[in-house]
Amino acid sequence: MSSPTGAVGPPAGDGAVRAVLATRNPHKAVEIQGMLRRSVPHLQLLALDDPSLPATGEVVESGTTFAANALLKARAAAAATGLPALADDSGIAVDVLGGAPGVFSARWSGRHGDDGANLALLLAQLADVPVEERGAAFVCAAALVLPDGREVVHHGRLDGVLAGAARGSGGFGYDPAFRPAGEDRTLGEMSADEKDAVSHRARAFATLARQLPDLLR
Template sequence: MNSADGVAPATRVVLATKNEHKIDELRRILTPALPTLELVGYDGPSPVESGLSFQENALIKARAAAAHTGLPAIADDSGIAVDILGGMPGIFSARWSGPDRSDEDNWQLLLWQLNDVPDFARTAQFVASAAIVVPGRFADSVLGKWHGSILRSARGDGGFGYDPVFSPDGSTRSAAEMLPEQKDAVSHRRRAFDALIPVLKSSLGL
């Protein structure tokens, strides 16, 4: 405890991503539940994401950030899994259209690949794995899914990644048409980090 004001000092934790959209989203999700965390950005080298699953890649990123900074590290790995494509793009979601891709390039390619697929067969899930690594002590990861379907054209200008072409189950909107707080309440990342919060509290002594 801080002897001057009786307030416990913040626990510094690095967010193992350089994606500003993702940093903002993770802070919105985690800060209300864990107000004593100081969530700092990561500026170290990016590891090779050589895992064969979202969970493996999330742990690779968290371990790299923890090793570089000496701080506990939180990471996520996420993407979209289309049922008729056998779960692809999956872990290749961010580079689906090639090395010089943009978000729009990726979802434009996906729409082209599904051009002749009927609506009932366009089911998909956003998938996220959230991981925590405490240097020298602890590592764990969890999984969250957000079910929906792939639209026939992009809608909305919010969000990022595949949000403009994904419509969640029970909604008539795309993820990109949702307000940030609406998306935060139900997204794959929200579900993964909700599952990780008890692990964070236990592993960090919060």
């Protein structure tokens, strides 16, 4: 479980390996800690607002790819804290929109983080597109930057289609309208465990996790 400050994992000093996750969202730290626990059981993942860490400013996500934005965040966190830093950037890419919203997914409607407005705008833009032509994918880039300057990035992808309307109350963002390939349900209709088993973020961090024991040694 996470503390109110976002520290996740075994207490420091108990054989723990400390790393920082470039987010101020403790729930995200819990989610990613769970993805990494099997590979690095002694990892203590700290969110940026943990009081044991120096204050860090906001990073402008000016990259034109998910990998570029993930690296911008991880580099800033590693430089500020002197710790190994993890970060991710993700979004949805719609075929008929040429891969948009892409890196603009979180601010597609013009207001960063307004999930309802972002989803409503995207569905309105696709209102006349037949379901069979609504191919889309969730894409995630997971990055690790080490204090010695080494960098690793891995991608995860979940293909599917966008439904005509939102269904289900689970997940967040575009989840209620995204139906993974081979599924009749949207991500919004799946349990958290079901979603985590197939998600783009889980796939990206699963690949990264296999390298972490050697990289963090």
